[in-house]
Amino acid sequence: MFDWLAGRLRFIGSPFVEALIKLGFGTRFFFAVLFQSGMALRRFNLIIRETYYTGVLSLVIIVVSGLFVGMVLCLQGYDTLTRYGSAEASGVLVALSLLRELGPVVSGLLFASRAGSAITAEIGLMKATEQLVAMEMMAVNPVARVIAPRFWAGVLSMPLLALLFSAVGIFGGYLVGVVWLGLDKGTFWSQMQAQVDLHYDIGNGIIKSLIFGVAVSTIAVFEGFDAQPTAEGVSGATTRTVVTSSLAILGLDFILTAFMLRGT
Amino acid sequence: MNRRIYDFWVGLFVTVGMLSLTFLVLRVSNASEAAAKATYRVTAAFDNIGGLKVRAPVKSAGVVVGRVSGIRLDPKSYRAIVSIDIEQGFQFSKDSSADILTSGILGDQYVGLEPGGDEANLKDGDKITLTSSAIVLEKLISQFMFSKAADNKDSAAAPAAATPAK
Amino acid sequence: MPDSPLVEVDNVTFAYDARTILKGISLSIPRGKVVAIMGGSGCGKTTLLRLIGGQIKPSRGEVRVAGKVVNELDSDALYLLRRKMGMLFQFGALFTDMSVYENVAFQMREHTDLPESMIRDLVLMKLNAVGLRGAARLMPSELSGGMARRVALARAIALDPMLMMYDEPFAGLDPISLGVIGQLIRQLNDALGATSILVTHDVMESLAIVDYVYFVSEGKIVAQGTADEIRASEEPFVRQFVGGLPDGPVPFQYPAAPYAEDLMGVKRV
Numbered sequence: 001m002f003d004w005l006a007g008r009l010r011f012i013g014s015p016f017v018e019a020l021i022k023l024g025f026g027t028r029f030f031f032a033v034l035f036q037s038g039m040a041l042r043r044f045n046l047i048i049r050e051t052y053y054t055g056v057l058s059l060v061i062i063v064v065s066g067l068f069v070g071m072v073l074c075l076q077g078y079d080t081l082t083r084y085g086s087a088e089a090s091g092v093l094v095a096l097s098l099l100r101e102l103g104p105v106v107s108g109l110l111f112a113s114r115a116g117s118a119i120t121a122e123i124g125l126m127k128a129t130e131q132l133v134a135m136e137m138m139a140v141n142p143v144a145r146v147i148a149p150r151f152w153a154g155v156l157s158m159p160l161l162a163l164l165f166s167a168v169g170i171f172g173g174y175l176v177g178v179v180w181l182g183l184d185k186g187t188f189w190s191q192m193q194a195q196v197d198l199h200y201d202i203g204n205g206i207i208k209s210l211i212f213g214v215a216v217s218t219i220a221v222f223e224g225f226d227a228q229p230t231a232e233g234v235s236g237a238t239t240r241t242v243v244t245s246s247l248a249i250l251g252l253d254f255i256l257t258a259f260m261l262r263g264t
Numbered sequence: 265m266n267r268r269i270y271d272f273w274v275g276l277f278v279t280v281g282m283l284s285l286t287f288l289v290l291r292v293s294n295a296s297e298a299a300a301k302a303t304y305r306v307t308a309a310f311d312n313i314g315g316l317k318v319r320a321p322v323k324s325a326g327v328v329v330g331r332v333s334g335i336r337l338d339p340k341s342y343r344a345i346v347s348i349d350i351e352q353g354f355q356f357s358k359d360s361s362a363d364i365l366t367s368g369i370l371g372d373q374y375v376g377l378e379p380g381g382d383e384a385n386l387k388d389g390d391k392i393t394l395t396s397s398a399i400v401l402e403k404l405i406s407q408f409m410f411s412k413a414a415d416n417k418d419s420a421a422a423p424a425a426a427t428p429a430k
Numbered sequence: 431m432p433d434s435p436l437v438e439v440d441n442v443t444f445a446y447d448a449r450t451i452l453k454g455i456s457l458s459i460p461r462g463k464v465v466a467i468m469g470g471s472g473c474g475k476t477t478l479l480r481l482i483g484g485q486i487k488p489s490r491g492e493v494r495v496a497g498k499v500v501n502e503l504d505s506d507a508l509y510l511l512r513r514k515m516g517m518l519f520q521f522g523a524l525f526t527d528m529s530v531y532e533n534v535a536f537q538m539r540e541h542t543d544l545p546e547s548m549i550r551d552l553v554l555m556k557l558n559a560v561g562l563r564g565a566a567r568l569m570p571s572e573l574s575g576g577m578a579r580r581v582a583l584a585r586a587i588a589l590d591p592m593l594m595m596y597d598e599p600f601a602g603l604d605p606i607s608l609g610v611i612g613q614l615i616r617q618l619n620d621a622l623g624a625t626s627i628l629v630t631h632d633v634m635e636s637l638a639i640v641d642y643v644y645f646v647s648e649g650k651i652v653a654q655g656t657a658d659e660i661r662a663s664e665e666p667f668v669r670q671f672v673g674g675l676p677d678g679p680v681p682f683q684y685p686a687a688p689y690a691e692d693l694m695g696v697k698r699v
Contacts, residue, residue: 045267052270056277095292126526134523137483139512140540160281167284170292189291197319198293202285 026222033151033221036144046149047156054115054150055157061114062107062161063168066098069106070169073097074176078183090181091188092195094173099201103166105253108212111158112245116220119150120241123224124234132225147225151217158213159206166205204260211252216245303330303349304388308362308375313344314398316364316373322348324377329354332375348375350386357382361394373398434497436461436593436625437482442491444477451477453649454491459627464619466628466636468671469646470680475629478646479595482627483517484508495593513541516586520598522578524570530557530581531566537588556584559621560614576607580614587618593625594618600632608632612639633672637661645671647679 040046077093123146126132132142170192177183196202220241227237313335322330330350338345350356359380366373386392435458444452451474459465467475480486481493487501494500495511503511524533534553538544544552557563560580570578579599586594599611616639619626630636636643637657645653645660645668653665660668670678686692 045270048274049267049270051274051277056273059277059280099288099292129521129526130519130523131525133485134517134519135525136485137512137515137517138537138540139509140536141509145540157277160278160284163281163284163288167287170288192292193294196293198289202288202293 022226025226026218029222029225030218032143033148033218036141037148037152039141039144040148040152046145047152050149050153051156054111054119054153055160058111058114058157058161059164061110062165065106065110066103066165066168067172069102069165070094070098070172071176073102073169074173074181078177078181088183088187088191090177090183091170091173091192094177095170095192095196096201098166098169098173099196099205101253101257103169104162104205104208104212105249107162107165108158108209108216108249109246111154111161111213112216112220112249113242115154115157116216116241116245117238119154119217119220120224120227120238121234123147123150123221124227124229124237127225127227128229128231128234130229143225147221151221154217154220155210155213158216159209162205162209162212200260204256208253208256211256212249215248215252219245219248302352304352304386305333305347305349306386306388306390306392307345307347308392308395309338309341309343309345310362310364310395310397311343312397312400313346314364314366314373314400316346316375316398320372320374322350322375322377324354324356324379329377346375348392350377355385358384358386358390359394360386360392361396362392363396364398366399434461435459436496437627438492438494439478439481440492440494442481442488442493444474444481444486445489451649452481452488455646455650456491457644457651457654459625460642461625462619462623463641464616464626464628464639465642465644466630466640467644467646468631468633468636470631470671473646474649475646476597479517479597479627479629482593483512483515483595513537513589514591515593515595516589516591517595518579518583518586518597518599520601521575522570522582524573524578524582524585526570528570529566530562530568530570530573533570533581534585534588536585541589552588556588557581559587559618560584561610576603576610579603579607579611583611583614583618587622590622591624594622594627596626596628596630598630599628600630600635608635612636615639631671633674637672 073094074090077090078087081087081089081093123132126146132146135142135145174188178185178188223237223241223244227233316332316335318332318335320332321328322332330348332346333349334347336345337343346362348362356377357380359382361378361380363376363378364373365376380394437459439455439457441454441456442452443450443454455474455478457467467478469475477486481488482495482500484500484503492499492501496514498507498511500508500511524530525536528536531553534556535549538549538552554563554566557566560583562577562580562584565573565577565581570581573581594615596615599615600608603611612635615626615628618624628636628640637660640657642656643654643660644651645665647667653660653663653668655663660672663669663672667679669675670680676682
């Protein structure tokens with residue numbers, strides 16, 4: 001009977017234990033990537049090449065999404081604010097929402113699904129076709145040569161993408177608010193300038209996107225490296241990257257916002 | 265060949281990102297106000313600063329002339345010492361007064377400066393001596409109620425004083 | 431010490447997840463020779479290659495390459511040793527994001543300071559040796575299986591290693607490519623003055639080119655000898671293997687209950 005109980009406990013507990021083991025391995029891997037970054041930083045063209053694939057190729061989706069998010073925000077904001085006679089605050093609404101929250105978070109989610117999954121799939125496939133082992137046998141550390149550049153490319157790209165998202169979104173808000181809905185152009189920008197603080201809103205937004213960049217890049221690179229070297233293994237790893245990154249972004253966003261709001 | 269293409273696109277990407285940052289900083293945020301204009305610093309002591317915050321505006325006749333740069337409590341006099349950075353272009357007389365006002369009815373608080381008649385002007389490090397504190401809502405209400413109670417007492421005492429003198 | 435073997439596997443036991451794959455196995459690879467390690471699937475031959483290359487450590491025993499104990503080397507020394515080894519993986523394992531030229535040039539660019547002009551000459555020489563100089567600009571996805579493997583071979587010999595290891599070099603190739611790879615293995619070994627280890631279960635092709643053969647079954651060496659000795663061997667495992675016989679020391683039927691019982695579905699008393 002005791003065996004039965006132990007068996008049941010093992011059945012319930014083993015996913016948690018597995019998750020803990022994976023988390024531990026992931027943390028070790030994260031530090032290994034940091035220590036092995038010397039080569040990537042000395043041979044910066046490796047990072048540049050990867051930044052092309054993670055950052056530049058994400059530009060289209062970020063810009064288009066940013067534009068639409070900004071436009072919708074202004075539209076919705078205008079609809080509600082007119083009821084209280086505060087329609088001119090639409091610009092402020094769009095700017096603050098984007099800079100503080102939506103910019104880093106939404107661009108982070110998009111980045112995770114587009115670039116993060118691509119990184120995981122690529123590394124997973126390299127593992128499955130023994131390319132990483134081959135590199136090791138040629139006395140080149142694959143973590144330094146393949147993994148670290150992709151990690152740093154992600155960390156570099158994320159803040160830039162988030163800034164672009166916010167900027168394009170605010171422009172989208174301008175298009176809807178001023179050009180379409182007829183708000184006063186001067187009030188739109190001056191209200192925004194009065195309420196948006198450089199350090200608090202823009203600075204915190206950049207900090208958030210940097211942290212999200214580190215999180216997404218770590219998860220993407222780790223899941224690829226840890227994937228089972230089969231077709232199902234790689235596909236499972238890719239979906240796990242997107243899911244885990246998204247949850248991490250949302251969780252970190254809450255924690256960071258709580259920290260940052262305490263400042264006021 | 266390939267390396268040059270990567271460099272080009274990544275360079276473009278970083279440029280676009282930096283341009284977004286510049287746009288956000290200059291056109292969207294209040295940074296243009298916080299631009300490095302030369303300022304001089306004076307202090308003023310208040311009994312109560314209410315909800316005044318650092319980086320609150322300092323206005324004269326409604327025009328922003330500076331920013332609150334620091335707030336601390338003087339441990340000896342228990343008054344709030346507020347440091348103000350005033351732009352070099354604006355000169356105020358030594359007997360100017362500083363009041364803590366509220367924008368709108370329930371808005372943010374700011375410092376209002378009213379110039380006096382003194383010929384000498386405030387310099388960096390000077391103290392503004394004429395100050396009036398912020399209006400704290402609770403004190404206002406208790407003042408109102410106290411005066412209301414006093415009125416009632418007077419009007420109750422007046423007829424009472426009138427009747428015995430009959 | 432020109433007569434000492436290049437690689438020595440000394441009484442090595444290797445276990446993984448409660449399964450013992452190698453049980454106290456010992457073999458030695460003399461310098462300058464081409465040696466085949468043969469056996470059925472899962473008998474531990476690829477594990478031997480990994481032990482020699484330092485990817486895994488034995489649970490017991492030692493693996494020595496050029497006198498150095500591989501499992502005791504620190505990572506810098508291990509990397510130095512690996513620069514003198516070349517390994518050909520089963521499906522080539524070419525870097526898919528680089529062209530054929532860049533794959534072969536990889537080791538030269540990473541480990542040497544040679545100028546690009548010299549690298550270009552060397553890459554073209556190596557590709558010429560495997561007959562693919564004209565394919566230098568192609569990407570790995572544009573190559574057939576046999577061609578990919580030859581490019582991987584050119585890449586493995588890029589720095590003229592002293593030890594070449596081949597993991598199933600003949601698997602899945604058409605007859606022409608089989609012959610080509612076999613000849614290349616022999617010729618390159620002799621031209622470079624290197625030592626080669628072939629892990630394979632392709633009997634015909636290997637016996638044609640090797641100097642010595644080890645047969646591994648269930649984690650132990652069951653037979654060894656020169657190509658002629660193996661062909662003439664009376665050892666049952668060798669005969670089954672070389673002859674391709676369905677039943678022998680390696681049974682045809684997977685262990686199961688007696689046939690009659692399974693069909694009848696009733697246990698006979």
